[in-house]
Amino acid sequence: MEKNSHEYARTIAEEIEKVLDSKKGVDITILPVGKQTVLADYFVLANGTSSTHIKALADETEFKLKENLGLEPSHIEGIGNKSWVLMDYGCVVVHIFTGEAREFYKLDKLWAESGIIKND
Numbered sequence: 001m002e003k004n005s006h007e008y009a010r011t012i013a014e015e016i017e018k019v020l021d022s023k024k025g026v027d028i029t030i031l032p033v034g035k036q037t038v039l040a041d042y043f044v045l046a047n048g049t050s051s052t053h054i055k056a057l058a059d060e061t062e063f064k065l066k067e068n069l070g071l072e073p074s075h076i077e078g079i080g081n082k083s084w085v086l087m088d089y090g091c092v093v094v095h096i097f098t099g100e101a102r103e104f105y106k107l108d109k110l111w112a113e114s115g116i117i118k119n120d
Contacts, residue, residue: 009041009091
């Protein structure tokens with residue numbers, strides 16, 4: 001599988017979903033956004049139940065993607081933030097929120113035209 005392919009991006013998104021699910025991430029959603037933006041092929045959204053849980057989800061995602069796929073995020077924002085962490089893997093961007101932050105930013109609705117591949 002070619003590393004710059006849409007199929008490869010989907011594999012990464014699905015791996016992230018598995019990692020988040022294994023650490024009890026809530027309301028995990030994979031959004032295909034590649035037709036709407038050049039930012040990424042997919043967004044993976046999930047909720048954590050507390051700021052500690054959000055950090056644990058981000059840490060586990062970073063660890064498992066490096067271990068399983070040899071990938072490291074090019075950029076991480078919000079680790080010190082108590083409500084939202086963003087992890088940029090190039091073709092996939094991960095957003096881990098508190099429930100309140102996710103409701104406030106409404107990324108699910110903003111990108112609704114893209115469709116939803118997976119929604120727990």
